Amino acid sequence: MTTVTETAADDVTEPDGAPVLSHPAAAERQVLLERWAERHGIAAARRLAEAEDLADAVAAEITPDNTVDTYAKSWRVWRRFCAAAGLPELEGSRGALVAFVTWMLREGQQNGKGYAPSSASTHLAAAVVGLRERGVKVSGDDQAEARVALEGLAVKLLQAGERRGRGQAVGADLDGLRAVARACPDTLTGLRDKALVLTGFHYACRSQDPAGLLTGDVTLRPRGLVVAVLTGKTKHSVRNAKIRYADDPEICPVRAYVAYRARLVDEHGPRWADPSTPAFVGIDRWGHVTGGVGPDSVTRAIKRISQRAGVPIAWTGHSLRIGLASTARRAGRDGIAIADQGGWARHSRSMLGYMQIDDGWDDNAAAGLT
Missing domain, CATH: 1.10.443.10 (Intergrase catalytic core)
Incomplete structure (x- = not known):
């Protein structure tokens, strides 16, 4: 088979010549590649695929190490939630995301205690990034509804007199x-x-x-x-x-x-x-x-x-x-x-x-x- 790019050895072409990607971004990018092939031809589609690979590489290079660490930690939290709830990891439905934030506030930490709302917010955002990186479609509306649920539950905690997290650090003077x-x-x-x-x-x-x-x-x-x-x-x-x-x-x-x-x-x-x-x-x-x-x-x-x-x-x-x-x-x-x-x-x-x-x-x- 003919490779689409030198940087993605597993990328192949369909029998009709349209590029197909078999790496994790394939599901999300395949429709674009087929459209590019129809509009501009196979050679141009390959070059556009190479440009996408370059964009991915640049994004990885400029992402701070602590951000990468946060994404990795949050994905582990998401996996623990899915295991506890019996849900598939590669689904980011409205219900799953709302259940995720609820679980985090109630019992999400490894010691069985709930996260602070600020930490739960970080994990939600990073888990969505992790899902999308793995080819899962997460709609903005579903993510927004999970965030509304998180904010509402956080207010309930405050009304119950429960304040979590260390709060803002004291400033030097x-x-x-x-x-x-x-x-x-x-x-x-x-x-x-x-x-x-x-x-x-x-x-x-x-x-x-x-x-x-x-x-x-x-x-x-x-x-x-x-x-x-x-x-x-x-x-x-x-x-x-x-x-x-x-x-x-x-x-x-x-x-x-x-x-x-x-x-x-x-x-x-x-x-x-x-x-x-x-x-x-x-x-x-x-x-x-x-x-x-x-x-x-x-x-x-x-x-x-x-x-x-x-x-x-x-x-x-x-x-x-x-x-x-x-x-x-x-x-x-x-x-x-x-x-x-x-x-x-x-x-x-x-x-x-x-x-x-x-x-x-x-x-x-x-x-x-x-």
Whole structure:
């Protein structure tokens, strides 16, 4: 048989010459291929099939790793639901989707407890993606009805006094930053911790951002640091963030970073000044450098650092990001400038939500009416 593309060895042609795909996308794409063959001929249909394969490859390449992980986890949740309910995995009917969200809220976790509505919403969206990737047709109306059911059941939980999930992480603030700076010991680990928190706050980092930084991504300029954030999830979050010298030397992110890097090179050699080495390194209990740090290590470090400083509510990996938005807003900074610094889309809903922590008191429709 004649192959349709070199990249899909199992793609074949019908006896009449119309391309047929036998990989998982075949059921969804076959009608298009037959239509292309009728309209434009076999050769053009093959080229269009190759373009579809290229589009799939590009989509896979630009999908963030954490999104891929979420899809995989959600598909496992969907499979557990189907096994529990006795339903076929490759059917995404209205009833199956509504039953899925109901099951998730009531007993979906592996420990038998229900998911938080936000988690259930994520799993629903990702499960639908998984179904469609496997050639299952899921109508927008059916998915929308499942989401309406989810929202309605979530309201019932609130009315019953049941609040699930951890809620929004607490944001870092200036008092917390000062406490962190004072609690960091004068060791390489302490200097690294101080630099990690102070710089991360000033560019509203996610945990993966400092984990992905190389030495060459952080450059010292006359007015401060320029941090090339290359691990962002969107075109807005991939950016060159500028961090100025602070008026207060105690919590100056630029001084903290310079001091940390100087100690690292002094104690462990000039190779750590190479632009290809990690900007933030792992350090064991004996002071040995273990290499770079991962996002989970950054998250654990931020929690540990805040607890050591006696911050009333321990920070999470997202606290620095929330803190920049809320603190800058409280100081009167323009929303667009905050978005650009932190890598949000301008007028981002999540950024505005962080700002609402403070705006809810000052920019309040009921304030001063009585």
